Amino acid sequence: MGFFEPFALERFFAKHEFSARYLLCSSDCESFPIRELLAMEEGAIDRLLDQRLGYTETRGAPSLRAAIAEQYAGLGAESVFVHSGAEEAILNLYLAVLKPGDRVVVNYPCYQSLSEIPRALGCDVARWEMRRGPDGAGGSRWFLDPDDLPGLCGPGAGMIVMNAPHNPTGSLPTREEFEAIVSYARRTGAVLLVDEVYRRLERDQGSRLPSVCEAYENGVALDVLSKHSGLAGLRIGWLASRRDDILDAVAVVKDYNSICSSAPSETLAEIAVRNLERIAARNRGIVAKNVALLEGFFSRRPGFAEWTPPAAGSIAFPRLSDGSDAEALAERLVSESGVLLLPGAYYDYDRSYFRIGYGRANMHEALIRLEVWLDANGK
Ligand SMILES: Cc1ncc(COP(=O)(O)O)c(C=O)c1O
CATH class of the missing domain: 3.90.1150.10 (Aspartate Aminotransferase, domain 1)
Structure with a gap:
C-alpha cells in the first residue's frame, strides 16, 4: 500500500x-x-521556434507570470507561481503548508486530490457537504452552506478548500455566499484555497465571482489552461496569492518535484493567457x-x-x-x-x-x- x-x-x-x-x-x-493558437498573435510562430529548450524559472517564465497576473486586479507577477498542470500545484501547495494533525475542511464530493493528499499527509480532513435545495426560481441548485463552516472548522482549521465552479456538480456560490465564506475565513485567519479551474465558464457572465486571490489576503487561487481553455496538453496551471510566504514554501517543494515547467509549453501558454477571454x-x-x-x-x-x-x-x-x-x-x-x-x-x-x-x-x-x-x- x-x-x-x-x-x-x-x-x-x-x-x-x-x-x-x-x-x-x-x-x-x-x-x-497548436497551429490555431499560434495564429492568435503576430510573431508567435517565430517565438515558439526560437524558444531555447533549456530549463525555465522555477516559478515560471517572468513574461508568462506577468501575463497571468494581468488576469487579477491588484496582483503582480510576484504573486503568480506556474506549475505543470493544476495537479502539480495542488500537491506542491499541500506539501508546502500542511502538517500532520492540521484540520482541513474540503468540499464534498470533490476532485480526489483535494481531499486525498491532506488525508495522506496525516491531516484531519472534514467533509463540507454539497447540498441540494430550491434555486428560488422553481428549480433546484447545488450549494455549499457557509453556516456549516464553524462546526466543521472547530477551534481552528488551518485551511478551507473549495472548488468553484464545482466538479462534479457545476455549482457556483452566489456572491453573498462567497462573501460569507471569505469573511468566515478572514475571522479565523484560515487559508482559503479555491480551485478555480472552471472559472470563466459561467452560464450567466454576471455570476462570475472574483478570484479568491483578489478577494482575500489569505486566499490562494488555483487555475489551469486545461478546462476553460481546452489546452490540457500544455500542462500549464498556476497558483495566485498575495501570501508571499506560502509561495516561497511552495518553491522549496517544487525543487524536489518538476523544478520548472516545460519551456515550449510556457511560450504557448503565454499566448493562450493573453487571449484567454x-x-x-x-x-x-x-x-x-x-x-x-x-x-x-x-x-x-x-x-x-x-x-x-x-x-x-x-x-x-x-x-x-x-x-x-x-x-x-x-x-x-x-x-x-x-x-x-x-x-x-x-x-x-x-x-x-x-x-x-x-x-x-x-x-x-x-x-x-x-x-x-x-x-x-x-x-
Ligand atoms: C477541480 C479540478 N481541479 C484540478 C484538476 C486538475 O487539472 P489538470 O489535469 O489540468 O492538472 C481537475 C481536473 O479534472 C479538476 O477537475
Whole structure:
C-alpha cells in the first residue's frame, strides 16, 4: 500500500479515455491545435521556434507570470507561481503548508486530490457537504452552506478548500455566499484555497465571482489552461496569492518535484493567457449549445435520470431516476454503445449519480448514441 489511495477517477479514465468512442463525461473543453493558437498573435510562430529548450524559472517564465497576473486586479507577477498542470500545484501547495494533525475542511464530493493528499499527509480532513435545495426560481441548485463552516472548522482549521465552479456538480456560490465564506475565513485567519479551474465558464457572465486571490489576503487561487481553455496538453496551471510566504514554501517543494515547467509549453501558454477571454468565449459557445441539448434530453427522459442544471463549468452530476447503480449502467453503456459516463461511485458518492461532460464539440453525437441505446433497452 503506497502513500496515497489510488485516484479512482484517473484509473477509470486510464481504462476508457483512449478507447471509448464517445466521451460524455470529460471535464475539459474542446481542445484545439497548436497551429490555431499560434495564429492568435503576430510573431508567435517565430517565438515558439526560437524558444531555447533549456530549463525555465522555477516559478515560471517572468513574461508568462506577468501575463497571468494581468488576469487579477491588484496582483503582480510576484504573486503568480506556474506549475505543470493544476495537479502539480495542488500537491506542491499541500506539501508546502500542511502538517500532520492540521484540520482541513474540503468540499464534498470533490476532485480526489483535494481531499486525498491532506488525508495522506496525516491531516484531519472534514467533509463540507454539497447540498441540494430550491434555486428560488422553481428549480433546484447545488450549494455549499457557509453556516456549516464553524462546526466543521472547530477551534481552528488551518485551511478551507473549495472548488468553484464545482466538479462534479457545476455549482457556483452566489456572491453573498462567497462573501460569507471569505469573511468566515478572514475571522479565523484560515487559508482559503479555491480551485478555480472552471472559472470563466459561467452560464450567466454576471455570476462570475472574483478570484479568491483578489478577494482575500489569505486566499490562494488555483487555475489551469486545461478546462476553460481546452489546452490540457500544455500542462500549464498556476497558483495566485498575495501570501508571499506560502509561495516561497511552495518553491522549496517544487525543487524536489518538476523544478520548472516545460519551456515550449510556457511560450504557448503565454499566448493562450493573453487571449484567454477569446478562448473562453469560444468554449462558452460550445457549452451553451450543449447545455440546451441536455436540457431537452433530461426533459424527454424523466424515467432515466434527473439533473440539477449546472450554473457554471463543463460538467454536471445527474442521478438515475430509479436510484440504481450508475456504475453497472456505465459499464454496459460503454461496451455496447461506446458512450462513456462517469459513475458517482468514483467520487466515493451515492452510486446512483453520474457525471456528464458538455465541453466537447461532438457532445450531440454522444447524446444521440446514448438515446439510441436507451430506446433499445427500454429505458
Ligand atoms: C477541480 C479540478 N481541479 C484540478 C484538476 C486538475 O487539472 P489538470 O489535469 O489540468 O492538472 C481537475 C481536473 O479534472 C479538476 O477537475
